[in-house]
Amino acid sequence: MRRNVLTVDEYVNGIKANNRAILARAITLVESNADRHFTLAQDVLTSIMSATGQSIRIGITGVPGAGKSTFIEALGVMLADKGHKVAVLAIDPSSSISQGSILGDKTRMDQLSRHPNAFVRPSPSGGTLGGVARKTRESLLLCEAAGYDIIIVETVGVGQSEITVRSMVDCFLVLMLTGAGDELQGMKKGIMEMVDIMLINKADGKNKIIAEKAKLEFERIVHMLPKTTEGWQTAVRAVSSIEGTGIKESWDTVEQFCKHMKETNQFQARRKEQAANWFHSLLEEQILKNFYENKEIQRTLPQLKQEVVNGDISATLAAITLLTKYNQDSGQH
Amino acid sequence: MRRNVLTVDEYVNGIKANNRAILARAITLVESNADRHFTLAQDVLTSIMSATGQSIRIGITGVPGAGKSTFIEALGVMLADKGHKVAVLAIDPSSSISQGSILGDKTRMDQLSRHPNAFVRPSPSGGTLGGVARKTRESLLLCEAAGYDIIIVETVGVGQSEITVRSMVDCFLVLMLTGAGDELQGMKKGIMEMVDIMLINKADGKNKIIAEKAKLEFERIVHMLPKTTEGWQTAVRAVSSIEGTGIKESWDTVEQFCKHMKETNQFQARRKEQAANWFHSLLEEQILKNFYENKEIQRTLPQLKQEVVNGDISATLAAITLLTKYNQDSGQH
Numbered sequence: 001m002r003r004n005v006l007t008v009d010e011y012v013n014g015i016k017a018n019n020r021a022i023l024a025r026a027i028t029l030v031e032s033n034a035d036r037h038f039t040l041a042q043d044v045l046t047s048i049m050s051a052t053g054q055s056i057r058i059g060i061t062g063v064p065g066a067g068k069s070t071f072i073e074a075l076g077v078m079l080a081d082k083g084h085k086v087a088v089l090a091i092d093p094s095s096s097i098s099q100g101s102i103l104g105d106k107t108r109m110d111q112l113s114r115h116p117n118a119f120v121r122p123s124p125s126g127g128t129l130g131g132v133a134r135k136t137r138e139s140l141l142l143c144e145a146a147g148y149d150i151i152i153v154e155t156v157g158v159g160q161s162e163i164t165v166r167s168m169v170d171c172f173l174v175l176m177l178t179g180a181g182d183e184l185q186g187m188k189k190g191i192m193e194m195v196d197i198m199l200i201n202k203a204d205g206k207n208k209i210i211a212e213k214a215k216l217e218f219e220r221i222v223h224m225l226p227k228t229t230e231g232w233q234t235a236v237r238a239v240s241s242i243e244g245t246g247i248k249e250s251w252d253t254v255e256q257f258c259k260h261m262k263e264t265n266q267f268q269a270r271r272k273e274q275a276a277n278w279f280h281s282l283l284e285e286q287i288l289k290n291f292y293e294n295k296e297i298q299r300t301l302p303q304l305k306q307e308v309v310n311g312d313i314s315a316t317l318a319a320i321t322l323l324t325k326y327n328q329d330s331g332q333h
Numbered sequence: 334m335r336r337n338v339l340t341v342d343e344y345v346n347g348i349k350a351n352n353r354a355i356l357a358r359a360i361t362l363v364e365s366n367a368d369r370h371f372t373l374a375q376d377v378l379t380s381i382m383s384a385t386g387q388s389i390r391i392g393i394t395g396v397p398g399a400g401k402s403t404f405i406e407a408l409g410v411m412l413a414d415k416g417h418k419v420a421v422l423a424i425d426p427s428s429s430i431s432q433g434s435i436l437g438d439k440t441r442m443d444q445l446s447r448h449p450n451a452f453v454r455p456s457p458s459g460g461t462l463g464g465v466a467r468k469t470r471e472s473l474l475l476c477e478a479a480g481y482d483i484i485i486v487e488t489v490g491v492g493q494s495e496i497t498v499r500s501m502v503d504c505f506l507v508l509m510l511t512g513a514g515d516e517l518q519g520m521k522k523g524i525m526e527m528v529d530i531m532l533i534n535k536a537d538g539k540n541k542i543i544a545e546k547a548k549l550e551f552e553r554i555v556h557m558l559p560k561t562t563e564g565w566q567t568a569v570r571a572v573s574s575i576e577g578t579g580i581k582e583s584w585d586t587v588e589q590f591c592k593h594m595k596e597t598n599q600f601q602a603r604r605k606e607q608a609a610n611w612f613h614s615l616l617e618e619q620i621l622k623n624f625y626e627n628k629e630i631q632r633t634l635p636q637l638k639q640e641v642v643n644g645d646i647s648a649t650l651a652a653i654t655l656l657t658k659y660n661q662d663s664g665q666h
Contacts, residue, residue, distance in 0.1 A: 045647040049647065275641050275644070276638060276642050282652040283624075283652040283656070286653075286656055290660075291620050314375060314379060314471065315608060315611045318612055327623075
């Protein structure tokens, strides 16, 4: 018999005892869009906040087909076997549209999912990227409170999702495919500037030589580009999830990176900055949502915007007109 | 005798007749932070909107010392001599702090300033980047209404100013210096993704060979990076403002770029998108300003933010707490 609602204490004690069923239910609570779940979820979060922050937070991105799941499974199993407690979360903005989701396929990460030291959670579906991001951040905190010391956040890299994942992790990895000549043309703009470690995947079989060549080429390029993290040269590694090569080296590089971040006092500083940014973006998202959902604004904005786009009125005049309407309308309740 | 205030008609007629003194006064009006000037400025803008949009809008950035002024002067004089009407505006966020400003030095662009076909205006000083951006955009419209068919917006590249300039121009150029080996390390993050044309400046004297070598190197890199504009490979040119070489080729490249943009229907599409984005950013900047300037918010925000940064409460709870306060406070007037 599963009761529909646990108390705050039941959630908190269950999470802290690493009761995986209760952790999963707490994440479901955090993911719920129902108003009645919101206060309870926030009460649970408030109670576990002091038990958070002790993990290493890793972000992993890469185009579909780059082999993210296979790599995360290989890395996760290696770490879990060593005694680490590994949680895998995902952000997939496309799941809002398709209702499918990365990690949603039950057969994926099968070995890792069944590992006693691992916890794998599919991407929350539905809602805006901002909403999904909030849910993933809060799920990450719940996993930390449950004692997971390595949290991996995966994203498929649609839209702004890399920026979102980057904003909640300590170390950001991109998984690259190689083969063709113009390696970077398939990359999304801006990705090079977010990445701490670049992994050339599928460096196996007859692809091995090509991957090693691509590695050298990427090393040359990252050396010339502005640095992502002060004092850290974006590292490039070749890996094969199938042959199991490069997985340990990749993790060693993550640890080197974290060591560098801690020694240079950037580790906590980045987290504090991330927390402050998160707070402001939540706040500002909601303020703007209130504005754009105002009925008077919805009635008048499209026409004014069209006039601006057509060059009929100045953007300033259009903006002031709308704001005046909004302030009058807000003052009226 | 200079009257303090012209009528809307006097401004509009003066601008349309390309009366440079009246154009200059209209820009001063647009730049004014005084409330009493605001309505008048917007009335003038509304009246000239139908006469805008006919120029080619060029953005130029580069680190201090890259030779922006010298290059713009060489390019501007060449174009003005050919019969073009050239206006040069500037965005310099540092001028808010230092009260100095790029183009502010009277001796700069001396030859271009005195050219009958040119109009050179220093950066408006004071105010936020958002405020300066609005002033420059509106000044650009005034220059277009006055018949300037080439508008060059210069920025020194501090903070977010390149993004700001990029958002108001058709074609964006970066002026690079060369000499050392790691050419890109001195570049700001993200700049490569905004640039349509890259100019290696000071390709003169004994620096000529180094500049040509850097040109080849950059061509290789831009070929590998994601494209800034669909169907356009970021062009790289070596120029010498002193020897006058590469200036004509640079302009030919700008024209090729604009031709490509027009043929692929990206030219007007980008402008419409820029206008819509500008409108939304003005609007959202003001909405958020109203929020952050609210007394109740100013009283409670710092403490809550600190608790979020310290990990004492969740960002969501802090944001909701503030929004509830704000809505109560707004409802009270």
